[in-house]
Amino acid sequence: MFLGLDLGTSGLKAVVIDEDQQIQAEATAALTVSRPHDGWSEQSPADWIAAAEQVIREIPAPIRAALRAIGLSGQMHGATLLDGADNVLRPCILWNDTRAHEQAARLDADPRFRAITGNIVFPGFTAPKLVWVRENEPDIFARVAKVLLPKDYLRLWLTGDHVAEMSDAAGTSWLDTGARDWSDTLLRETGLDRSAMPRLVEGSEPSGQIRRELADRFGLRPDVIVAGGAGDNAASGIGVGVVGAGQAFVSLGTSGVLFAANDGYRPAPETAVHTFCHAVPGTWHQMGVILAATDALNWFARLAGRDAAELTAGLGELQPPGKTRFLPYLGGERTPLNDAAIRGAFIGLEHATDRRAATRAVLEGVAFALRDCRDALAATGTRIDRLIAVGGGSRSDYWLAAIATALDTPVSVPVAGDYGGAFGAARLAIMAATGAGAEIATPPRIARVIEPNSSLSAAFDEGHARYRAARDAIRGLT
CATH class of the missing domain: 3.30.420.40 (ATPase, nucleotide binding domain)
Incomplete structure (x- = not known):
């Protein structure tokens, strides 16, 4: 054991x-x-x-x-x-x-x-x-x-x-x-x-x-x-079998992470991408990191007086981004901003903005922040061939559909089970005790794949452009 x-x-x-x-x-x-x-x-x-x-x-x-x-x-x-x-x-x-x-x-x-x-x-x-x-x-x-x-x-x-x-x-x-x-x-x-x-x-x-x-x-x-x-x-990377170039996962935990494995060391600090050693010898990884993912949703749930799961459960099919935008910078931001002073905001509030619209805006804001991370990773030459979703936020299909469409990348959802940091740490324990290598860090069985919604791609591109304009405007105010 x-x-x-x-x-x-x-x-x-x-x-x-x-x-x-x-x-x-x-x-x-x-x-x-x-x-x-x-x-x-x-x-x-x-x-x-x-x-x-x-x-x-x-x-x-x-x-x-x-x-x-x-x-x-x-x-x-x-x-x-x-x-x-x-x-x-x-x-x-x-x-x-x-x-x-x-x-x-x-x-x-x-x-x-x-x-x-x-x-x-x-x-x-x-x-x-x-x-x-x-x-x-x-x-x-x-x-x-x-x-x-x-x-x-x-x-x-x-x-x-x-x-x-x-x-x-x-x-x-x-x-x-x-x-x-x-x-x-x-x-x-x-x-x-x-x-x-x-x-x-x-x-x-x-x-x-x-x-x-x-x-x-x-x-x-x-x-x-x-x-x-x-x-x-890195432990989550071992847990979901992301150890080789082209493999990646998106983590929707307290923070949000777009994690890609690399076979070599390719630093690019000017992008605000993290370039770290991986957990097995001779490998590295890169990450785009946002400081508030489920943290942002939980913050809004407290504000709305509802449970986070309740807020996301009834959203139905993916909708085009609305006029209301959310910037998830509740405690500053890392990739790509490197800005500890920036703070979050709702922008474009109107009479028609109800709880469902605001919830969608929160999920979209995190998705667009992860798209910023994707763009920063791409600038380093890192490729993403497949993307696995982990973390508590991955239980929301609406959120995963927004991420898949915003990043134009299919998102794979593992079968029920825990493939996170604790599972990865247990795999590392096997390696240490038996001498096994990274070959035991196999990907989990995939329950389903959420494809980008091509009919909404243009709307999400426009939504991301509005998000970035709001981001740049708010940086001048904080």
Whole structure:
């Protein structure tokens, strides 16, 4: 048996699969986010440990006793700061925290960061957060002995070792992404050195073994391996079999991601596309990332006093975009804008705008933001031959039809099942324990394919043009 743990923003999910990759057990534990100031987003690492203990205990004892390896997946970019005794110094600053936008701009102005990492220094990345701490919480910065990403704090609890892997490390602004190693040059520029960084492994390699105390507590074998694992999107790529050039998926989670696998390293930071290491050796991936996908729909659902699923359930057949436009920039935007200050808007409201029209506008706004990501990926030379839909938002056929039509790309919907980060992490656990390679990361069986609606292609092209005009106008106001 092989356990995958996926540490998300709103919860931690556990999936156990057997050697045939059939799911044998699942468990989830909820997490909350603290927003003490505008643009801030934090979590207590102690809550992650409590959630991990909860989900492991919910796995039936006979299955726990048969576990051979654990894989880890998790939200990226978070700054978990530890002192020399591995005590947490402050709440973790999360991926969607934008307080360090000034520090990010300063680092990004140094051409070495883009040249070495292959990426813009985004405000949500880890390095500018450490500069913010150095400038605003100097007493804490002076005590920092180790900086860990969220899932790697779980690894510290599991194994007692400070270890990271390539896909997650690539989102820190400290990794030489082509060489797959920490950059001493970039670390020095943020007041750190290699001693503050965890040891690096590939995602499909072992990173350590379970601590004996935890093995005894949970009834595990003492030789359970903990795999390197992956950042959440790379783990989802393993989960849906997106590991080779031309393969891609669209994720409609809290954030929205258009993820494409690459056989080589092709950075293009000027596009605001993320170019990261993949979770298996010798591979990379690129992503266009928007900060609010289902987050935008859930925000509107709260505003409308309805459940998100209720809002989307009765929309019927795909409609041409209406006059009402929605910009989903609730907390800034990454691809292609790299703008932490921009904020969302409804534009073109009229008397005829009812709840259904506003819901469609929200879904269209996210689809058009993903089209911007598609265009940015295309500018790097990355091709997308097939697109698989994952994440909670993929349950809405209307939304998927809007995305397929906006991107002019068929969207494949897997058969019922969980193919996300936890499943991908469990696959990486198999690789680490057995020596298997990326060949086990096969695509899921496809239930149906949602084709672009050719009769609405022109209307969606016009809608995207109106969306971009609104986007450019709102940037001058925020």
